[in-house]
Amino acid sequence: MANRKKRLKKGIDSLGEQIELHKTKLEESREEGNVELEGYYQKEIISLETFSLTGKSPLLWPRFL
DSSP, rough: HHHHHHHHHHHHHHHHHHHHHHHHHHHHHHHTTHHHHHHHHHHHHHHHHHHHSSSSSSHHHHHOO
16 A cells, blocks of 8 residues: 555656646746747646546545645
């Protein structure tokens, strides 16, 4: 069970890191004026946030964290 907790925690941390990375890249693409990249990063952020909210992991958070 300990390995499952570690894997789940790594997955949650990884999602958070990816969201933060995409947010910084979104800001950079806005500064550069690259509309295509801006749209791409917006879609990626939305999909990662909805996955983290609707996936199985949030249901398990209170039990394991």
